[in-house]
Amino acid sequence: MLPLLLALAWPGVSLATPSIAVTIKPLQLIAAAVTEGVAMPDVVWAQGQDPHHVSLRPSERRLLGSADLVLWTGPMLERPLANLVNDLDAPVITVQELRGLTLIDVDGQPDPHVWVDTGNARTIAAALASSLAELDPANATRYESNRAKFEMELDALDAELQRDFAGREQAPWSVYHHALRYLERALGLQAPVTLADSENNAPGLRTAVRVREQLRQQDITCMLAEPGVNHDEVQTMLGLRDFRIVDADVMNNADAPHYVSYMRALTTTLRNCLGPAR
Secondary structure (H helix, E strand, C coil): CHHHHHHHHCCCCCCCCCCEEECCHHHHHHHHHHHCCCCCCEECCCCCCCHHHCCCCHHHHHHHHHCCEEEECCHHHHHHHHHHHHCCCCCEEEHHHCCCCCCCEECCEECCCHHHCHHHHHHHHHHHHHHHHHHCHHHHHHHHHHHHHHHHHHHHHHHHHHHHCCCCCCCCCEEEECCCHHHHHHHCCCCCEEEECCCCCCCCHHHHHHHHHHHHHCCCCEEEECCCCCHHHHHHHHCCCCCEEEECCCCCCCCCCCHHHHHHHHHHHHHHHHCCCC
């Protein structure tokens, strides 16, 4: 009991660490790397919720409203959250507005899947460590050391991925909806054959016929799709024998415990779909 009383009486000592609300699971992994040993960030959206069209539950509103710091991607992915975030009293980190973040433009809009770029993960971690140091000076050194450790892990991951994908730069591949542009750029891959041009619009018959011919011509036998895409419907639409559709877990629905393990699982799925080096 005495150490507790001394801590309460000592100027500048805070027993409470900041509560951090992170909207999506991939960002939570980055935040958890920075807060390791201090706190565990809370993820807002339940598994399976679509950030593009999410409807906030009362518990999720309370979580956001009670947080000391909020981390979200921004309206490029979570537009329904924009008005609420603007009304929060707590500091908010909007990922798409961070200096140093590298965005890919798609038809005049930023591709929202920024976290699958390890360079962007570094930028997000640095912004979070800086904000937390201001909120929680007692743990500022820990946040910074965690950030530095995370950066070293990303350096090793980058080297590993370059080795794993060497010789696959010209391998043809396909996706249902392209959520891996940042990986495509980082690994030097050619653009994939894409079936759906938007997460909101299902492909039509004319598109399916065109894509089917591209898949045949390039001898592509595997397509990456985000969890939730109906494999049977896509198989019927394409009408190709011995064609595989594989889930690419971009949103970490499988609950990988760390960012590096999440990226390894995602890139392993991609590599297996690409096939052997050519």
